[in-house]
Amino acid sequence: MILYFSATGNGKYIAEQIAEKTDEKCMSIVDCICEDKYCFSNEKIFGMVVPTYFWRLPRIVAEYLGKLRIENCGYTFFLASYGTTTGEAGSMAKKIMAHNGQNFDAYYSVIMLDTWTPVFDLTNKNRVDKWLSDGKKQLKLVIGNIMSKRKGNFVDRKLYSRKPEL
Numbered sequence: 001m002i003l004y005f006s007a008t009g010n011g012k013y014i015a016e017q018i019a020e021k022t023d024e025k026c027m028s029i030v031d032c033i034c035e036d037k038y039c040f041s042n043e044k045i046f047g048m049v050v051p052t053y054f055w056r057l058p059r060i061v062a063e064y065l066g067k068l069r070i071e072n073c074g075y076t077f078f079l080a081s082y083g084t085t086t087g088e089a090g091s092m093a094k095k096i097m098a099h100n101g102q103n104f105d106a107y108y109s110v111i112m113l114d115t116w117t118p119v120f121d122l123t124n125k126n127r128v129d130k131w132l133s134d135g136k137k138q139l140k141l142v143i144g145n146i147m148s149k150r151k152g153n154f155v156d157r158k159l160y161s162r163k164p165e166l
Helices: 010-022 029-032 057-068 089-099 125-150
Strands: 002-004 024-026 040-041 045-051 070-073 075-082 105-113
Touching: 002 010, 002 029, 002 089, 010 024, 010 045, 010 075, 010 125, 029 057, 045 089, 045 125, 057 089, 070 089, 075 125, 089 105, 105 125
Parallel strands: 002 024, 002 045, 040 070, 045 075, 075 105
Antiparallel strands: none
């Protein structure tokens, strides 16, 4: 099961790509909240895909993580999408999960378009295409890691403040 939160479609896209390649289902965290679904057990793969909002987790995701229970799942992961940096999103998720006596097996990040339009100009087609290309390359590597069930922190810190080259 791959859960996602997505306001612009980036997270849904990532979750759907992972679900397709791993033969898993994906579900919106908003739908989980509406259905009062906070416990997942016996999943081969359980993952969460969320955006980085102002270098943090979106409030709805943090609140959901606080109630989440993962039991007897084969492999678990957390993935934060980002435009310029994942900030504290991954460490926030880790702290919330640890508070509940849980942990993800792996942490990932994938660069996507930064959609905060007051600062980021998305009218430059070359820049947007480069951003998308970089994100697809990262996602392919992440999916390979997920399928191999690699454990660890694979958040690429070298990319934190990186902007695509023109």
